[in-house]
Amino acid sequence: MKYLLRFKKFGRSIYISHNDTLEEIERMFRRAKIDLEYTQGFHSKPRLSISQAIPLGYINRVLYVILNTNTMQNFSNFNNYVSEGFKLIEYKSVEDNYKLRIKYYSFRIYISENLFPFFYEKVINGDLKNRFVDLDYEINKNGIYVLKYKQEYNKIYNIWKIFNGIKEDFIFYPVVYDVIWGD
The missing domain is CATH 3.30.2350.20 (TruD, catalytic domain)
Structure with missing residues (x-):
């Protein structure tokens, strides 16, 4: 089985x-x-x-x-x-011949306001834009930015690399939320 x-x-x-x-x-x-x-x-x-x-x-x-x-x-x-x-x-x-056919992972990343300019510069205006599919963001009632995007199954970019050098206090809460199945 x-x-x-x-x-x-x-x-x-x-x-x-x-x-x-x-x-x-x-x-x-x-x-x-x-x-x-x-x-x-x-x-x-x-x-x-x-x-x-x-x-x-x-x-x-x-x-x-x-x-x-x-x-x-x-x-x-x-x-x-x-x-x-x-x-x-x-x-x-x-079935016995079943294979995982995940096409995309859906991400939700919660970041504090002080991280958003780094994200905006590197991703939205920068060279990383093509790595994030269906990128959207909003600000919740607590002033936290919620980034929503998809990435291809075998091409996951660790968004933490953008914020790696930050010295001040921040919020970074990454969640792999769902998958999109493909052929």
């Missing part, structure tokens, strides 16, 4: 690297006693894959895992076995 699972990665877990996230997910499946299918060979590993790496420090609401199991599984109580900072949002059975 093959399953598609959607996790949310938040809290301190946002600072876990992509490879360590994969290992942590493997541990969660072992704790839940999921009957995993393993690769063949001397050093067999569970047959699972996860979606594209997201920059460290981003809350990821769309961490997808494709998992192969030997038997039919019920994930309804799986959240009892997940590590802190992870939550299973949804799951479904998929």
Whole structure:
């Protein structure tokens, strides 16, 4: 059987690297006693894959895992076995030839007013504009800028690079909000 699972990665877990996230997910499946299918060979590993790496420090609401199991599984109580900072949002059975076909990630980045001029200069008036698809921004009632944009699945630009040299206090709260599926 093959399953598609959607996790949310938040809290301190946002600072876990992509490879360590994969290992942590493997541990969660072992704790839940999921009957995993393993690769063949001397050093067999569970047959699972996860979606594209997201920059460290981003809350990821769309961490997808494709998992192969030997038997039919019920994930309804799986959240009892997940590590802190992870939550299973949804799951479904998929066909054996299923592949992730994510075209874009949707981002929402919350930044304080003092960061916006750097963003405006580098992205809106600068050379990074082409990396941000359907870019839009607004100011919420607390004076926080909410940046909304999409980036291609395999071409994620870490927007933190724009603000890396800032010495004053600021707010930077990045969220991978959703995915847009493609062919």
